[in-house]
Amino acid sequence: MSILALYNNLNTFLYLAALLFGMGVYGLVTRRTLIGMLISAELILAAASINFMAFNRFTAPDPTVGQIFTLFIMAIAAAEAAIGLSIVLAVYRNYKSIDTEDLVELQG
Amino acid sequence: MNPSMAITEAPGLFTADGLTGLIFLIIMAATLIGGIIACCAERLVRAVAGLMVCFVGVAALYYFLNSPFVAMMQMLIYVGAVCITIAFAIMLAAPEESKKNGPAGPLSGPLGFITAGIITFGLIVMALRTQFPILPKVNKGTTKEIGIQLLTQYSMVFELISIVLLIAIIGALVLARAGRSK
Incomplete structure (x- = not known):
């Protein structure tokens, strides 16, 4: 298969989504601030959406279902970002920091 | 083996299909580079900029997947709303000042890289091994x-x-x- 025909192949999109998912997981475990972790979570959601859209284009009988589900993921991600960032702001107001190491009040 | 649509022979670079493939390669590279910046950049503002590049690339991928409506929604919601909200939160919470050194947790550093690598490898092998049935479109x-x-x-x-x-x-x-x- 030629490298220029990659866009017509389901596996290309699956590999791309897997790589994005891996980056998201890596960022999620390495970041030390809450906002950095939220950015990585957005990467994971984008990877999931790419998977849905790829299967929707290449294998699903009804191509509207995957698009509607992707729209649902987008709405959930927007809600998650809004709630998460307001929690971050509330945490920052109380602790003057958004570093995950400073939020250990419940640690025994 | 796995579903690939119409094209079987290699398209020339300066045909319509070849140029489409070239644009797709550029977009794929932009998406991956944006993702790497988003997860590895030292400053959070740069990470948000990388996330924006990555989301623009993902929107272009949706366009390649025959869904211009979802591509537009991706641009509006993710690039236009979510990234801007995160940028505002970074400006309001000013996280750059208290910078600590040393490992952030037991999984940071090489162990985190290995974790992410194992998950990515598993997903790629699963995509490679599975036979996906193609159903007729309704x-x-x-x-x-x-x-x-x-x-x-x-x-x-x-x-x-x-x-x-x-x-x-x-x-x-x-x-x-x-x-x-x-």
Whole structure:
């Protein structure tokens, strides 16, 4: 298969989504601030959406279902970002920091 | 083995298919580079910029997957709203000042890289080994058909999205206002 025909192949999109998912997981475990972790979570959601859209284009009988589900993921991600960032702001107001190491009040 | 659509022979670079493939390669590279910046950049502002590049690339990928409507929504919601919200939060919370050194946790550093690598490798092997059946299409998935489906068969999804967004707006207002009255 030629490298220029990659866009017509389901596996290309699956590999791309897997790589994005891996980056998201890596960022999620390495970041030390809450906002950095939220950015990585957005990467994971984008990877999931790419998977849905790829299967929707290449294998699903009804191509509207995957698009509607992707729209649902987008709405959930927007809600998650809004709630998460307001929690971050509330945490920052109380602790003057958004570093995950400073939020250990419940640690025994 | 796995579904690849019409093209079987290699297209020349300066045909329509070849140029489409070249643009796809550029977009794929932009998406991956944006993702790497988003997860590895030292400063959070740069990470948000990388996330923006990555989301623009993902929107272009949706365009390649025959869904211009979802591509537009990706640009509007992710690039236009979510990234800007994160940028505002970075400016309000100013996380750059208290920078600590040393490992952030037991999984940071090489162990985190190995974790992510194992998950990525597992997903790629799974995609490589699985045979996905191709079913015949019952419609074309145009924007008009999305609209009809969204207001008839999937109207529950539509209502749920509205309620979730309403609750998110109210919750964000309540959470962000809480400490301000003091």
